[in-house]
Amino acid sequence: MSCGTNRDCGCATSASPGVDAGRRAFLKSGAAFATVALTPTVTLMAFGAGDAAAQGAQERLNPAARWGLLIDVSKCGDGCNECVTACRKENGWEDTGHPATDAQWIRKVTLTDPKSGASRELPVMCQHCDEPPCVDVCPTGASFKRADGIVLVDKHRCIGCRYCMMACPYKARSFIHEALIDQKPHAPRGKGTVESCTLCVHRIDSGRNPACVESCNATGGGAMMFGDLNDPESAIAKRVAELASTQLRDDLGLDPGVHYVNL
């Protein structure tokens, strides 16, 4: 896959980069690369291609939007793992048989009411809070929230302190404990850094639904809905308005972008 030509790729420079733009990006990269030997970590932050990618993403970003999910727990099937499988496949994180150290961007959680014995299942991932504690505590600003509400980790700026993992109320973040191979170009990951659900930002930036939502609706129970919570005409905003939805740990006042109904 070639970055800069595929619009699905999060590393793409712009919608249709011309020759001059490509040359400029190349020259910027070359100039930045020349200083690698002196200050590798600083240079990583300022690497030319990264600038171009960030610029491209900004061009596609809709700052008026607040992307979110609505999950109908009553439709989330017992034992169904479609969303998890789809996320793994899309973003390249794998089950290596070490659940304590393996990354899990999304997981199925089983709840049982100890009084009634009733149980249900639901997916839990980064809740893309409007007031994300992970962003507040991150010392370097590697954890950040885009203008459209998606909470991400800048892998070039993350120093691996894991304070965001201490601060997240949802256990949504994973630390990469060992070297990785076969990464997806649109979901770069790195040993020693923290990562979490990106809401499939690379898909959103090209007008597609997150992989978990697409999979749930295609082969799962149709429990997940994605859309712009800020757009009153969007299907998700209408559903959130008419249903009594719940946000996890709403007592903390973080205003997560993920809403649950029938929880």
Add this chain to the structure above:
Amino acid sequence: MVMIHTVYRETKARPGFLIALAFFAALAAIGLGAAWYMEHHGHIVTGMNNGIVWGLPHVFAIFLIVAASGVLNMASLASVFGKLPYKPKARLSGLMAIALLVGGLAVLVLDLGRPERLTVAMTSYNFKSIFAWNIFLYTGFLAIVGFYLIVQMTRRWQKFTTPVGTVAFLWRLILTTGTGSIFGWLVARQAFNAAMMAPLFIAMSLSFGLAIFILTRMALDMGCDRTLGNALVERLGRLLGIFAAAVLYFTFVMHLTNLYSASRIGVERFLLLDGGIYPLLFWGVQVLLGGLLPIAIVYSKAGRSPAMIALASALVIIGGLAQVYVIVIGGQAWPLEIFPGMQVSSSFGDGQIQAYTPSLPELLLGLGGIGIAAVVTMLGVKFLPILPSEDGEAVEQPAAA
């Protein structure tokens, strides 16, 4: 006011000093080797995981950083509170404050997932992060205490000792407040999120710092070319008892506050009663061995014996490490309560006690931090006019009475 003319000199080391220096240098080198091993293989070779994200290295790092601010108290007593008998100890106090902080920060940085990106941490700040504030507090502490030492060593700047010492004292209070707030401001976790963490950490710093100071001072007596005497040791022992009691008091109030909240009874029960290693460390090591026993020692007849005060100091240090372990690891072991009142299970350990077994590299990295702190202290004592001569110590004694 009694005038004290203290002469400070570089130390001529006895063989024991050099052997100890070699030992601590080796400890530091092994710690660096352990850090390299961890970085090369990734944190997969540690006991840390996605549930216990801060492990044994953080216990050592936080212990050393907390103790660093507390050990400065000897200098503050002389410069800020006018307790002149403590003045001959001020330089050692300042040097040890720097050394312990350097040792603690070294462990903290070497445990990062990407320690080579320290430049990022030094150049890219999120000013809303208490962690970022702490970076300023730590570097500021090193600069201020360093300048404080220079002022003390420069005869014509003696008049600045009190104002600079006061700035250092206030800075250390803010620094320890910041360290406690790293945990106190974590709203997500049941065991943390308590304003009491800040004063608790200040009490811990005073206690741990004094205990380390007493032991170091006695060890230097044995290893250097002069006998500095133990004129104030008995008094320091009783002061240690007060600090240890203050730690117990703040610990007691914090747990009592949590026990009053129905939503926190689960985590309190875990930490204090049925959480396996954590209640054992809390009651057995922190409260009994590291709290009540040293308090009993220093306030009994045995408290007049330097050897027993050394024992009390060692117990406070052991209890302190256990306390930090329970706070840091025990606090994470209790699962996040995302769904209060529900029984929860998942492939990611939701609803389960988070398991943690420290690995050897983690222990060696933590001990390496102690090694670094000791080496910095010993080199400072060896090459700088840190320790008073016997004459200076002799002059201080009447004022101490």
